[in-house]
Amino acid sequence: MSFECHGQRCRVPAWMPRLLFFAGVYHVFFALGAMAWPHLCFDWAGIPRPNHPVLWRAAGMTSALFGIGFMIAARDPLRHWPLVLLGFAKATLVIVLLSASIFANELPARSLWLAFFDDIVWWFPLGAILWSTVQANLGRPPTHERPLTVPEASAAYRLSSGETIADASGKQTVALVFLRHFGCTFTRQILTQLTDLKAEADRHDARLVLVHMLQKGSEAHYLGDRSGVARIADPVCELYRAFGLGKGGFLELFGPRVWLRGAVAIFRGCGVGHLAGDGLQMPGAFLVRDSQVISSQPARSAADMPDLPRLFEGFGDDFGTLAANAR
Template identity: 30%
Template sequence: MVTSEAEQPVSPWMKPALRLAGIYNLTWGLWVMLFPIASLKVCGYPAPPTYPELWQCIGMIVGVYGIGYWIAASDPFRHWPIVFVGLLGKIFGPIGFLIAYSQGNLPLSAGLVNIFNDLIWWGPFAVILWNALRFAQTRNATSETGLPFSEAIQNFRSQDGTSLAELSNRQPFLVLFLRHSGCTFCREALSEIQMQRPKIESEGVQIAFVHMEDEEHGKKLFERYDVADLPRISDPKQVLYRAFEIGLGRFSQLMNFNVFWKGFLSAIVKGHGFSKVRSNVFRMPGTFLIHNEKILARHIAKDPSDHPDYGNLACDIKN
């Protein structure tokens, strides 16, 4: 039995990291509130301000954040908004200091506090948020249990009611598992299929799609690229994706220069654009050549922009 991808435990370090952030913020906030003048000197400010109460107010705000981090530590994924707001503050704080420093309003020594209050927390908070998003998307889009390959291709049917197994028994099929429809690479793949369709079909191979949208929304996308007549299977819970062992992308796969550059070319230069995210942004694409309920060839993408030469993959039926 295929287990649920939603069963992703919180990494052991996340809760202690948030508790440490809570303790640090509370300690720093209390120190500033109780000893405003001394803390200003330690933090690199050359002279006490006219209104030290303003500095104490900042200490109070930081201390309140500490309470929030301690609460978030009980369930980092559930309380991700607290972590998100905290990270925003830790980003805008150093930005505000740099602006003030560039204008000559603060000395460089005053930036020391940003290192300990803000910069060192960027990494842990960002990783917690990334994993919280991954967990939420997977939990909302994945069934509790998966299906084995043989059962999945029998259960899932195209828009005309034909199962994927029945399609594969008729003739070889090149099956494209698409990313979410808001992704420019999903649209680029449909455009490439439109252009390569004559070559693929000349090899005696038919084409089918598996997508994560509901049928109504998916149909509009396929009509846009003039491939709506081809078999397509809606799989919002991504059971078929998992049966074909198409996993979730890692951070290094989804967020790298190659993806950003090719995404720019696809969305802007080629004009495929992008739109609202409606399904799992972490799910990777994949392409399979199947016949008689067996996989003859496959291409599992290295990153979202990685598309095979669909025509050449179809030719594997002769090998």
């Protein structure tokens, strides 16, 4: 799900505020109905009436509070995500408890109608809004309204050795390997293969450079002095965007292929660490010469690893598009 962020405010699809406002109106009217006619829903679902109608009226008052919360959240869904989370948690809890009661034969199956309009129909859209919130908050807003071009980024970003990408790529081909966050098992797998990656780059008279999302110098905690590879710090993910690397979707980050390859990496001892960087950022690898992309490997999933032999053969699938943009 795509949306634009400017400063700290993101422009979301129109359906989000509309749905939250409608959910708020529904919950308020449901509360009014529950307080005025506490037995109506039970009679309609064919369930014995509760002994104490005041309990159902109290549930109605709670529903009204959720309704007010949804209408407040409709003003800015991503900013007021805690209100959306409360509604999502309430819907999840009701669905689970009601399903468990039906499974235990404590309630008839038709009692699910009690939760259908009040919880089930809202569960998926509320979950979608929360997922967009994760994307907006973990994915750092860009510092420019438009992405930098590759030549602009090459002139702006410096290697840990001091020269810009433009200077370095003017002397020899630069192999940029964009990492995911340092706690990712696939990033940890790349770090175990740095010697081989550097040797492959040296074989083609190229310079291997790692791009990460931490503040300059913070990567030393994960790399130490063992790599001998130049690095570029990109905490706002601006360089990533310049090379066309965006945020991953659900399948790109958590699809079957990612789980399978992740299990293999963990079995081989790569492990998993804490989140150190943008957990949604996609990785990739590129060859740059004279501030121009000459070969590319944008990852299709979080599990994709840099394949430098193939990259040097110039078979990057998106080479034509990226090279054109670089000009």
